[in-house]
Amino acid sequence: MEESLINVRGLKTYFFTPQGVIKAVDDVSFSIKKGETLGIVGESGCGKTMTALSLLRLIPSPPGRIVSGEIVCQGKEILSLPEKEMRKIRGKVISMIFQEPMTSLNPVFTIGYQIREAIQIHLGLKKKEARERAISMLAKVGIPDPSSRVDAYPHELSGGMRQRAMIAMALSTGPGLLIADEPTTALDVTIQAQILNLMADLKNELGMSVLFITHDMGLIAEMADRVLVMYAGEIVEECSVFDLFSSPGHPYTTGLLNSLPSATKSNGAKKRLRAIPGGVPDLKMLGEGCRFRDRCPLVVESCAKPQSLREIRLAAVSGPSHLVRCWKS
């Protein structure tokens, strides 16, 4: 079996608000292998970003707290590390790029300074060497004229260039895992295509693992090797990207795929889409049982009982196992 880079077991991240406890991430387990791209897909509020932030222990606290679970990365249990040790993981072993590059870059420092900072802290290079490395990283992510752009401030760059600068910063320390949280959502489609190409190239070149978070099924199909589908804080399906699109097991996954307008066929045009009725449940008032049952076309009485992730196909030569949290599949 391939070696896994990170192992997450039973992760629970809750938010304690005056109105009640929000179970943003509720008993989530997964692992990411070396060199693998794991996609997490789900709609807003399903817990995909909070899962990622938990890996870096960046949950805003209060009100949030990692209640229980275990995250083992390169032999270290992250959740029990002292803060000082944790800082050696963030940005060095695990890096992250965010949806909106303008708000995640500091507007009062040049991008060169911000990239250099990470390099100097984590790799112990001198200022001049760090600057050289920053320039070579900017060149690597396709920023034209990197030796002068290194002194540019974030507002002097376009959205696509800023996202490239973010990627340069995240990769400058040679991390084992890159978390990309909706990295192209704020970008136009032609720029999105550029950034996705760049990420795929760099991943192959540097051999890192990627946790790719998105709400877009199209991007999952383009980028991921294996996929977790999340709904209301839980993983409802886990399988290879091919299984996800050819034989989805959970009614929610099927619903998501059906509600997409066809990108290739025009005969479906102007017809009604097969929408999923209703909305996401209130995460403060979750009972037992399947969290999708109020919107599910297949719902029956026993869906009110707790559901667990079941293997509907075992790991085989042809690919990883296929897990579904639905007793009907």
Place this chain on the structure above:
Amino acid sequence: MMEPLLIVRNLRTTFPVYGGLLSREIGRVKAVDGVSLKIDRGHTLGLVGESGCGKTTLGRSILRLLEPDEGELLIEGKNILTMGKRELRSMRRNMQIIFQDPYASLNPRMTAGTIVGEGMKIHGIASGKSLREQVVKLFELVGLPSDALGRYPHEFSGGQRQRIGIARALSLTPSLIVADEPVSALDVSIQAQIINLLLDLQEKFGLSYLFISHDLRIVRHISDHVAVMYLGKIIEEATREEVYSHPSHPYTQALLLAIPVPDPARRKKKSSLSGDVPSPMNPPPGCSFHPRCPHMENRCKEEVPLPREITPGHKAACHFAERFG
């Protein structure tokens, strides 16, 4: 043949650019630069383009929410641009808008019922008990529970808020609705619900839509005709089938190729466009797409390509469109 509901001819909307020590006007941005199009009754024109291409400005200029500099805007044969304030106000009943952000476009201090009923009250269509009845009907029509009347916008989910925006737009029984990215802020499963609602309403009331979006998948689903905009100009326009199966402008082709396909078996390396959209303050000479165009030739740097018919009903603004179509 019936006359189109909306005819736009050579519309131009510019914004001043201030600069220098005294913040004097130093130039103008041509946000909409000589746009012509039409929308038939009961039809949908999808308007696509990347951010900053002028699609929102065009939508708002058509409703005269922004004042165009020149051009002609005919709705049901009447020129809106020459209308006085009073005439325009009564004309506005006919043309409504749905905004992108259902969080920012509803007044947080007004109840949903008041928001939806306000237009009818102002235009003197209904008041008192009959107003309430009309509002209840509208709520039913867009799929909101009638007990939602007294609730405030923050008590609704994003999808429900967009339904309130749609009910407000419908309240004056318009014939044209400008829908400016109406589903971009919504989750996929909710997007489909709102698209279905818009299609149902179109069928029921014979509405015409100008559907503005950057999402080519949704535009393909909802439109009869599609217009592609780049730096203030329409660079291609045709029926949906034509645009998607025979794109004739290199920019349209690049946009279509950049759509992520939800099928991992067809994963391919994208031949993406290089570079960014140029600043509309300082557009390149000649064809404004030439710095990014993979088929650029010398002529493109000097001569502005005018939109012309490539095949009947299919217009493209490219010197070499026949080669690509």
